[in-house]
Amino acid sequence: MEVDGGGLAAAAIPAIDMGGFPGELRRLKEACHLWGCFRVVNHEVPRELMAQMKAVVRELLDMPQEIKRRNTDVIAGSGYVAPSPANPLYEALGLYDVGSPEAVAAFCNQLDATPPQREVIGKYAKAIDELIMGILEKLAESLGLSRDLFSHWPCQFRINKYNFTPETVGSSGVQIHTDSGFLTILQDDETVGGLEVMDRSSGEFIPVDPWPGTFLVNLGDVAAAWSNGRWCNVKHRVQCKQTVVRVSIATFLLGPKEEAVEAPPELVDAEHPCLYVPFTYEDYRKLRISTKQQAGEALALLRADSS
Numbered sequence: 424m425e426v427d428g429g430g431l432a433a434a435a436i437p438a439i440d441m442g443g444f445p446g447e448l449r450r451l452k453e454a455c456h457l458w459g460c461f462r463v464v465n466h467e468v469p470r471e472l473m474a475q476m477k478a479v480v481r482e483l484l485d486m487p488q489e490i491k492r493r494n495t496d497v498i499a500g501s502g503y504v505a506p507s508p509a510n511p512l513y514e515a516l517g518l519y520d521v522g523s524p525e526a527v528a529a530f531c532n533q534l535d536a537t538p539p540q541r542e543v544i545g546k547y548a549k550a551i552d553e554l555i556m557g558i559l560e561k562l563a564e565s566l567g568l569s570r571d572l573f574s575h576w577p578c579q580f581r582i583n584k585y586n587f588t589p590e591t592v593g594s595s596g597v598q599i600h601t602d603s604g605f606l607t608i609l610q611d612d613e614t615v616g617g618l619e620v621m622d623r624s625s626g627e628f629i630p631v632d633p634w635p636g637t638f639l640v641n642l643g644d645v646a647a648a649w650s651n652g653r654w655c656n657v658k659h660r661v662q663c664k665q666t667v668v669r670v671s672i673a674t675f676l677l678g679p680k681e682e683a684v685e686a687p688p689e690l691v692d693a694e695h696p697c698l699y700v701p702f703t704y705e706d707y708r709k710l711r712i713s714t715k716q717q718a719g720e721a722l723a724l725l726r727a728d729s730s
């Protein structure tokens with residue numbers, strides 16, 4: 424696949440060539456350790472499908488509020504998010520469990536999606552699932568693990584719209600947070616910037632410039648715990664910098680549905696004692712909501728050495 428050149432900032436965040444393995448393993452490992460995020464380039468999701476999905480998402484988000492409100496929560500916070508006093512510029516639609524044909528059909532029915540829109544959503548879900556599987560395989564390999572460690576973890580779509588206007592330049596579209604799950608595949612806006620990730624070494628926010636045809640992968644809190652602290656959960660936010668509507672599509676690979684999140688035994692030894700007590704993703708999600716700690720701080724409550 425052809426990849427357009429990235430901007431200066433895109434060069435700072437590691438770009439991983441999906442066609443470049445096993446050569447890319449060392450850079451992938453470093454990206455997870457130092458950044459908790461990376462761009463994936465040269466992947467197999469067709470550019471045309473990415474564009475079609477963006478168009479469908481814009482159409483759905485442009486529907487009247489009374490229709491969007493039918494997209495109700497399946498798990499806490501998974502459905503429609505209306506603009507609020509805390510986040511007046513932001514709204515989102517959500518689909519929990521992208522891998523379930525029933526869940527996809529329910530989402531499409533709620534929003535009166537047309538047959539062509541349904542077809543695009545279905546194709547995109549399949550293509551992203553394959554991309555996730557490919558990335559997970561490489562992530563496991565980068566740690567010297569080869570087993571299929573992540574099968575049947577549910578995925579959630581969230582399609583985000585930022586209603587940026589001239590008056591809102593300089594304000595926040597989404598506050599600093601980490602993603603709660605294992606990893607996120609983000610198709611950011613093709614032209615409108617605003618996403619920023621924290622450089623852990625300096626604490627500074629680095630702009631993630633649009634880079635059409637690529638995805639940004641963010642590691643979340645579950646990945647930090649599962650890897651026994653080898654990987655970091657990237658802090659990020661969205662700032663209003665331009666006066667144009669910004670649209671992004673996030674696919675979250677959350678965590679195991681019923682079993683506990685815990686580091687595989689290969690990642691625990693005398694030099695790397697187990698950092699976190701086992702926890703279920705659902706309990707962790709509730710903990711983040713109840714403590715209002717959205718930037719990974721809630722993980723500290725699950726430290727094995729906390730009394």
Ligand SMILES: O=C(O)CCC(=O)C(=O)O
Pocket residue numbers: 581583597602609611612618659661670671673
């Ligand atoms: O819109 C973006 O670029 C980022 C969205 C995000 O961080 C999220 O949905 O968790």
Ligand SMILES: [Fe+2]
Pocket residue numbers: 600601602659
């Ligand atoms: Fe996020």
